[in-house]
Amino acid sequence: MSAADWRRAMNLQPPRPAAAGGPRAAPASTPRRRFTNPVRARHVIVLAILLAYPWYATPFFTFQIGAQSLALGLIALSLSFLAGSGGMISLAQMTVAGLAGYMVAIFGTAATDGVTLGWPWWLAVLLAIIGAIVAATFIGWLSVRTEGIYTIMITLAIGVAFHYLTLQNYAVFNGFQGEQKVFPPTLAGIYWRDPKPFYYLTLVCALAGYLFVVYLLRTPFGIALQGIRDNARRMRTLGFNVTAHRVAAYAVAGAIAAVGGVLFTWYNGLVTPGSVGTGWLINILVIAVLGGMRHPVGAFLGAVVFVLLQNFAIDVIDRERFNLVIGVVFLVIVLFSRDGLLGWWAALSARMSTQRGGSPWTAARRRLYAR
Amino acid sequence: MTGFWRAFWALLIGVPILAFAGWGLQDNPRLFVITLLNGLTLASLYFIVASGFTLVFGLMRNVNLAHGSLYLLGGYLGFFTAQLTGSWLLALAAGFAAAALVGLAMQMSIFRFMPGQDLRQTMVTIGLSIVIADLLMWAIGAQVHQMSPPVVLDGPLRGLPLIRAYSTYRLSLLPIGIAIGVALWLFLNRTRVGMMIRAGVDDRAMLAAAGINVNLVFATTFAIGAGLAGLGGVIGAVELSMVPGEDTRLLLASLIVVIVGGMGSVVGAAMGAAILGLAETYGLAYAPTYSVVFTFVILVLVLAFRPRGILGRPA
Numbered sequence: 001m002s003a004a005d006w007r008r009a010m011n012l013q014p015p016r017p018a019a020a021g022g023p024r025a026a027p028a029s030t031p032r033r034r035f036t037n038p039v040r041a042r043h044v045i046v047l048a049i050l051l052a053y054p055w056y057a058t059p060f061f062t063f064q065i066g067a068q069s070l071a072l073g074l075i076a077l078s079l080s081f082l083a084g085s086g087g088m089i090s091l092a093q094m095t096v097a098g099l100a101g102y103m104v105a106i107f108g109t110a111a112t113d114g115v116t117l118g119w120p121w122w123l124a125v126l127l128a129i130i131g132a133i134v135a136a137t138f139i140g141w142l143s144v145r146t147e148g149i150y151t152i153m154i155t156l157a158i159g160v161a162f163h164y165l166t167l168q169n170y171a172v173f174n175g176f177q178g179e180q181k182v183f184p185p186t187l188a189g190i191y192w193r194d195p196k197p198f199y200y201l202t203l204v205c206a207l208a209g210y211l212f213v214v215y216l217l218r219t220p221f222g223i224a225l226q227g228i229r230d231n232a233r234r235m236r237t238l239g240f241n242v243t244a245h246r247v248a249a250y251a252v253a254g255a256i257a258a259v260g261g262v263l264f265t266w267y268n269g270l271v272t273p274g275s276v277g278t279g280w281l282i283n284i285l286v287i288a289v290l291g292g293m294r295h296p297v298g299a300f301l302g303a304v305v306f307v308l309l310q311n312f313a314i315d316v317i318d319r320e321r322f323n324l325v326i327g328v329v330f331l332v333i334v335l336f337s338r339d340g341l342l343g344w345w346a347a348l349s350a351r352m353s354t355q356r357g358g359s360p361w362t363a364a365r366r367r368l369y370a371r
Numbered sequence: 372m373t374g375f376w377r378a379f380w381a382l383l384i385g386v387p388i389l390a391f392a393g394w395g396l397q398d399n400p401r402l403f404v405i406t407l408l409n410g411l412t413l414a415s416l417y418f419i420v421a422s423g424f425t426l427v428f429g430l431m432r433n434v435n436l437a438h439g440s441l442y443l444l445g446g447y448l449g450f451f452t453a454q455l456t457g458s459w460l461l462a463l464a465a466g467f468a469a470a471a472l473v474g475l476a477m478q479m480s481i482f483r484f485m486p487g488q489d490l491r492q493t494m495v496t497i498g499l500s501i502v503i504a505d506l507l508m509w510a511i512g513a514q515v516h517q518m519s520p521p522v523v524l525d526g527p528l529r530g531l532p533l534i535r536a537y538s539t540y541r542l543s544l545l546p547i548g549i550a551i552g553v554a555l556w557l558f559l560n561r562t563r564v565g566m567m568i569r570a571g572v573d574d575r576a577m578l579a580a581a582g583i584n585v586n587l588v589f590a591t592t593f594a595i596g597a598g599l600a601g602l603g604g605v606i607g608a609v610e611l612s613m614v615p616g617e618d619t620r621l622l623l624a625s626l627i628v629v630i631v632g633g634m635g636s637v638v639g640a641a642m643g644a645a646i647l648g649l650a651e652t653y654g655l656a657y658a659p660t661y662s663v664v665f666t667f668v669i670l671v672l673v674l675a676f677r678p679r680g681i682l683g684r685p686a
Contacts (some may be wrong), residue, residue, distance in 0.1 A: 156436075157630060168660060170660075282497055285497065320509075323502075327499075327505060
């Protein structure tokens with residue numbers, strides 16, 4: 001995806017795509033595209049299914065599966081944006097999300113007699129997101145000095161250090177207990193933690209995050225970021241400030257993770273040191289890798305699979321063995337797919353198109369022209 | 372670095388440390404010295420575990436995030452061996468061998484087939500660490516296991532000046548750590564295999580071109596690195612306790628040690644371990660709530676001024 005966008009940005013003539021064609025067999029003919037152009041039938045169908053979902057699903061499926069997947073997907077989206085488009089795998093995304101959750105509890109209301117300030121919910125959420133962005137920028141500033149696997153190690157170290165800080169600190173983070181009873185407000189007569197309202201709340205946030213990332217990847221900033229991922233040295237030579245772009249990517253990802261973190265905290269009703277422990281740091285990576293990082297939708301795909309496994313692993317094998325199941329699934333995906341489920345999808349559709357000579361549409365068009 | 376800057380940094384870091392040491396010795400000499408010993412012995416354990424980590428990383432660029440799981444595996448196996456045979460030395464050998472075998476299996480069956488794909492290898496180690504940790508919990512349970520020290524090293528060592536008494540086993544960690552460090556140094560610098568490993572660290576492609584069986588060298592290194600984690604597990608099983616979660620703790624310690632010391636350098640690992648061990652214990656003794664923050668500040672400072680660690684070199 002990046003190479004084509006890059007060429008377009010540089011006003012170069014793209015080389016003719018190979019005859020067989022990959023998953024992106026139809027190149028955009030005009031550089032200027034209207035907003036509605038990329039909307040296809042499948043987008044409308046998926047949106048309709050998502051909107052109608054709580055009306056045919058049970059409250060359990062709406063809340064536990066639907067809303068949780070969307071909230072987790074949003075956190076994973078921040079990682080898949082960083083990793084897929086920026087080439088920086090940060091394990092500290094759950095730390096940023098958890099920090100936002102903690103701040104909502106600390107500035108807003110929670111069941112702790114200690115430090116909650118009891119400010120109105122909108123102020124608490126706003127402050128939480130701003131604070132999380134600041135923290136993410138700091139983490140980014142620290143870790144962009146390194147590359148590749150070094151980034152993983154340093155962000156993991158930062159994440160685990162924050163976990164131990166929340167565990168040991170009672171003055172602010174309330175130690176092992178964490179912050180209990182952190183709930184969304186009641187607004188306009190609706191309690192926003194009821195399954196349907198909460199589902200729609202997460203859906204709106206998730207859609208906003210998704211569209212924002214899709215849009216951002218087409219802006220000059222997004223394209224420069226992908227250029228940096230592919231060849232940082234060349235971009236530096238071209239005059240781009242590589243460090244600034246990377247830190248900015250961390251800040252953007254921090255904002256997305258913060259929204260996801262607030263939603264996830266509301267979903268759980270609590271935030272504890274366990275929510276920012278190693279297990280969850282790794283889980284976010286698992287979700288992002290499971291779905292695939294080549295497209296923002298992968299994060300949500302991965303989250304759905306993860307949540308389904310989490311809830312139904314009990315039927316396959318003992319409830320306690322969830323980690324084993326998720327670990328094995330993760331290993332299989334990493335070992336046998338280049339890019340998670342999206343990678344399998346791409347490989348599958350590429351095979352289908354070579355067998356049939358293109359998608360049904362292109363095949364039909366070709367038949368028409370051959371006559 | 373020029374001499375001026377070297378002196379500048381030495382002063383900037385050395386003066387506060389000396390001032391703190393002077394104050395500590397004057398304020399409560401017994402606490403200060405005991406904390407010093409605690410820190411050095413903890414550093415010794417950290418070094419044993421982290422040296423394996425850094426060895427594997429230096430040669431293969433493989434960040435083995437399952438290192439903590441291997442530590443726990445070695446510890447458990449050592450524990451059961453000691454229960455069966457009653458011999459601490461056998462337990463050490465069993466812990467080393469078990470972790471080394473698992474490491475060898477990992478290298479032979481997985482990493483061999485994805486050379487040069489650092490990130491993918493790291494992902495695989497993450498998956499393995501989840502699986503191994505859960506299998507261990509399944510087989511052994513979540514209760515705390517603690518090994519008793521060998522009879523010779525049991526009980527306190529009395530009659531020491533100033534601090535009066537100190538755990539013999541704990542004190543013995545120091546010579547054990549130093550012995551392992553020296554042995555590792557001799558192995559790397561004085562043997563043929565060690566020479567191959569060092570050559571591989573510098574230039575893998577040249578080593579292969581020189582007719583060395585690189586896969587064999589890789590497998591050996593991975594086995595030794597993993598075995599050191601297992602050995603650390605048996606040693607740590609006495610001093611710390613073994614419980615699910617310890618794997619993450621030791622993994623984090625290894626990560627910080629090699630980030631601070633510089634990845635791929637055994638001497639760097641020793642320095643990093645000393646810094647981390649001392650910072651942790653002094654933090655716990657003098658500012659309990661903020662000991663983690665202390666460690667973190669050190670990490671940040673090192674990264675800010677030497678992004679590749681104190682002794683790190685560009686990859």
